[in-house]
Amino acid sequence: MTITRQTLLLWWGLTVTVAYLLTEYFGHTLKHGHGAVLWTWTGAMLIPVLLTLALGQRANALVWVWAGATVLAMAENFAAHAAEAKPLMLFSFHALWFLFGAAGFAYTAVVVDGRSRKQLYAAAAVLNLVGAVLVLLNHDFLKGYQYIVLALIQGVPMLLDVPLRRQHEAQNQ
Incomplete structure (x- = not known):
């Protein structure tokens, strides 16, 4: 199988959507699911x-930024979990992922080609920023469906x- 940026985009969308849905599931079924969530996201x-x-070299800067930022955000989540500092964990497992999406999708909106793609990612950035503000003001605001919202505003845009x-690409060939 030849790996293309198109294939990579599909995998990003699928893994993010599924991981957020599993995170929501673990939150409802496991008493202390942080470890399961961290390892699910790692996988x-x-x-x-x-x-x-x-x-490798066929990946553009956008792809490398997303990969690097994801690794750093995951490392932060592991550190917050290890520290067991409740305020840091509330930020790390809630607001951080909305902020991550807001920044990542804003950057993506700037660098992708095509008006409809730019609009899609700009809308995703705004929705993530709104989510971040709501969760920063009250971390329980989206309780019970936060990760479903994240799946919709982070995973689904990549799938779209x-x-x-x-x-x-077809129009520009």
Whole structure:
């Protein structure tokens, strides 16, 4: 199988969506699910990070920024979990991921080609920023469905971009 940026985008969208849905599930079914969530995310994010490494020089700066930022955010989550500092954990497992999405999608909106792709990522950035503000003001605001919201505003935009990217590339050939 040849790894393309299109394939990588699909994997990012799938792994992020599934990992957030599993996070929500673990939150409702496990009494202390932080460890399960961390290892689920580690396994899920290994897929696109390893695919990025496999792309090597064919990967653009955007792909490398997402891969590097994901590794750093995951490391922060592990550190917060190890420190067992409740305020840091509240930030790390709630607001951080909305802020991460807001920054990442804003950057993506700036650098991707195609008007519809830029609009998709700009909208995702705004929704993530709104989520971050709401969760920073009250970490229980989205309790019970926070990770479903994150799956919708982070994973789904990447999945929607798969056909948009293909369409944009076809128009420019």
